[in-house]
Amino acid sequence: MNTLPRAVDLGVIGCQVCGLVCRNVPGDTQWGGDGVDDVMACPRCGSTLHRRKANSYARTWALLIAGFILYIPANVLPIMRTASLNDIDDNTIISGVVELWVKGSPDLAVIVFAASIVVPMLKFLALSMLLVSSQRGSDWARPQRAKLYRLVEFVGYWSMLDVFVVSLLTALVRFSVLSRVEPLPGVIFFGLTVVLTMLASISFDPRLIWDGRNTDD
Amino acid sequence: MAILEHATRNMRAPAPAALLVCEHCDTVYRRRPLERGEVARCTRCGAELDRHRVLTTNALLALILTSMIVFVQANVWPIFTLGLNGQYRATTLWGMIDVMWQQDAQVVSVLAAATLFFFPMIKMLVMGWLLWFARAGRRAPGFAPLMVILHRIGPWTMSEVFVLGALVAIVKAHTFFDVAADPGIYAYGALTLLITIFSGVDMRQLWEQTPEPGA
Numbered sequence: 232m233n234t235l236p237r238a239v240d241l242g243v244i245g246c247q248v249c250g251l252v253c254r255n256v257p258g259d260t261q262w263g264g265d266g267v268d269d270v271m272a273c274p275r276c277g278s279t280l281h282r283r284k285a286n287s288y289a290r291t292w293a294l295l296i297a298g299f300i301l302y303i304p305a306n307v308l309p310i311m312r313t314a315s316l317n318d319i320d321d322n323t324i325i326s327g328v329v330e331l332w333v334k335g336s337p338d339l340a341v342i343v344f345a346a347s348i349v350v351p352m353l354k355f356l357a358l359s360m361l362l363v364s365s366q367r368g369s370d371w372a373r374p375q376r377a378k379l380y381r382l383v384e385f386v387g388y389w390s391m392l393d394v395f396v397v398s399l400l401t402a403l404v405r406f407s408v409l410s411r412v413e414p415l416p417g418v419i420f421f422g423l424t425v426v427l428t429m430l431a432s433i434s435f436d437p438r439l440i441w442d443g444r445n446t447d448d
Numbered sequence: 449m450a451i452l453e454h455a456t457r458n459m460r461a462p463a464p465a466a467l468l469v470c471e472h473c474d475t476v477y478r479r480r481p482l483e484r485g486e487v488a489r490c491t492r493c494g495a496e497l498d499r500h501r502v503l504t505t506n507a508l509l510a511l512i513l514t515s516m517i518v519f520v521q522a523n524v525w526p527i528f529t530l531g532l533n534g535q536y537r538a539t540t541l542w543g544m545i546d547v548m549w550q551q552d553a554q555v556v557s558v559l560a561a562a563t564l565f566f567f568p569m570i571k572m573l574v575m576g577w578l579l580w581f582a583r584a585g586r587r588a589p590g591f592a593p594l595m596v597i598l599h600r601i602g603p604w605t606m607s608e609v610f611v612l613g614a615l616v617a618i619v620k621a622h623t624f625f626d627v628a629a630d631p632g633i634y635a636y637g638a639l640t641l642l643i644t645i646f647s648g649v650d651m652r653q654l655w656e657q658t659p660e661p662g663a
Contacts, residue, residue: 235492237474245469245476248599250652252467252476275655276592327620336619343616377472377493384603391563391606395613398560400621401551402544403530403537410532410624414553422556429603441473441493 237441239282247284249276284436288366291435295358298427301420302351308417311397315410323417324348324393346392347421354428357383358435365439373440380437387432390425394418470495501653508649509579515642516572522607522635523565527614531626538630541565541610563606568643571605574598575646578654587658598651608640 238245244253251273271280284290309321322330324347332340357379364371397418404412468477472495482488482500490497503511526538539547541564548557574594581588588594614636618627 235475238469238476239474241476243467243469243476245471245474247471248596249655250468250471251655252469275660276596278596331616331620334623339616339619342612346612374492374494377495381472381495388563388603388606389609389612391559391609392613392616394556395560395564395606395610396616396620398544398548398553398556399527399539399614399617401553402539402547403528403617403621404625405537405547406532406535409535414548414551414556419553419555422559426559433603437472437493437495438474 244271244280244282246273246276246278246280248278249273251275253280283438283442284434287434287436287439288362291358291362291431294427294431294434295355295362298424298431299355301427302355302424305417305421305424308420309415310393310417310421311400312413312415313404313410314413316408321415324421327393327396343392343396346389350386350390351424351428354383354387354432358428358431361435361440365442368443370443376440377437380432380435380440383432387429388425390428391422394422394425468497470497499650501649503646503649505579505582505657508646509576509583511642511646512572512576512579515639515646516576518635518639518642519568519572522632522639525632525635526630527632527636528618528630529628530621531628532624540632563604564610567601568605568607571598571601575651578651582654582658585658587654587661591654591658595651595654605643607636607643611636611640 238252242254245251246253253271253273272278273280306324309323310327311322313320313322328340328344328347331337331343361376361380364376397412397414400412401414404410466479468479469475470477470490470493473490473493475490475492477488477490477497479498482498484500484502487499488497489495523541526540526543529536529538531537541560545557545561545565548554548560574597578588578591578594578598581591611633614633618629621627
């Protein structure tokens, strides 16, 4: 398996946007590259060609940490207030899941739990693990790590589920004093967490998994 | 599964159009036409490299036009109605976006407008525009920048998440209110199905299928 040639070895670059394989000629100024810092534009679609996504580690760490910081108020603060004549009830993400479970829909409770708790946690843990292992040039479980990254990319946006549930209930439950639902700050933090973690997984470059310290692959 | 031949190290001056680079691990392959139903996977990392396109340009365009009609319906018709003591309230997507803005959740409001309305709409319009010209074997005006836009907004359309969200909201509201499903939810269901079909299509094949202008 150690003969599979990579773009680096062959002196070509695959455009991440349109898929064109471009020859990487050092010193070629035709594409705007000076051959030193690898800045070239794809001749077909005009996007910048990167051997690896620019500053992938720094950007992904920054977005992931920012997402994690916002994830704390997203869980601690209530996301939704249900007010009726004689009762005010504030719900956090977890208490919403519990309520759904208790009041008759354990199957939906599992789905909401997966989307709101499991998926964000998976993203934090998986991306941190991918970042650390790639930065150390580890060759441990590379195919599995590649698969994990694709899973994170695939499930990432389902976390928006709770945000849409709160929005719909807010729009519908507006019966003057009898019954009202209002969004609370938690839902804003949660929405931002989802966006930041999605940006983090986009800025991670999965090719780094295969780079390693030594070029023995 | 199709096996693609690896490019070799001692290959002299490879013709770029004949090559394919795995986006997930940078392994280089020689491109070859795939048989019906074939999916080419990277032997190093397992990512999908290429897949035979079942839908013709015409079929895809028909699908996009259908989605546009369903999209209009999904946005115009109310999604569902809640009733309490003889009072009823229904909402559309824009009603929801509007209420969230007024309730000081502007961030959520903007997110919903972008991921449920603007991005899906841009995606459908751009795909329709590109396919309309591709039918005649031509590249649409603005082909390259539009293809780049399509690539960038890819992960940011969330209609299918919204459908699941509507179901959860119905179940949650069901304990306290009378709930009636409105046509909008069915339109959304149909839209999700259509989106699932055409989101599996790699529009980048248009780069190969249409001739370079002036080439």
